[in-house]
Amino acid sequence: MNEEKSGKLKKLLPLAGGFCTGILNGLFGAGGGMVAVPFLRSGGLDEKESHASSVALLMALSAVSVVLYLWRGSMTVGDALPYLPGALAGSAAGALLMPKISTKWLRRIFGLLMIYGGIRMVMG
Numbered sequence: 001m002n003e004e005k006s007g008k009l010k011k012l013l014p015l016a017g018g019f020c021t022g023i024l025n026g027l028f029g030a031g032g033g034m035v036a037v038p039f040l041r042s043g044g045l046d047e048k049e050s051h052a053s054s055v056a057l058l059m060a061l062s063a064v065s066v067v068l069y070l071w072r073g074s075m076t077v078g079d080a081l082p083y084l085p086g087a088l089a090g091s092a093a094g095a096l097l098m099p100k101i102s103t104k105w106l107r108r109i110f111g112l113l114m115i116y117g118g119i120r121m122v123m124g
Helices: 003-028 033-042 047-072 077-100 103-123
Strands: none
Touching (some): 003 047, 033 103, 047 077
16 A cells, blocks of 8 residues: 555544444444544554543543433433442542553453443343
8 A cells, every 4th residue: 555545544544433433432322432442542542541532532422422312302311310420430430540450451351341242232
């Protein structure tokens, strides 16, 4: 592949990754992280930067999804309210723990969660 085509492909990768992440996040509720992390890694970020950047990306995508779901009447804020305290505490714990977890174990945990999520989706 010549340098010009390689440069164009490199510019399209973030767009394609963002689109796939957005679709999955909108359909499955934050499932876009499974796509975002590998795309961010292929864009040159290290493992931990990819996971942290994925969280920031998914925050924005989730906000858009919430607005659309509320607008359509598919949910109410009250539906999510009981889960928010635990989710906020878990988010803080995860952000504090990530720097202490080795990249090797972070990959293993992420891979196991992807497998678990896939099995749950297939088994319905």
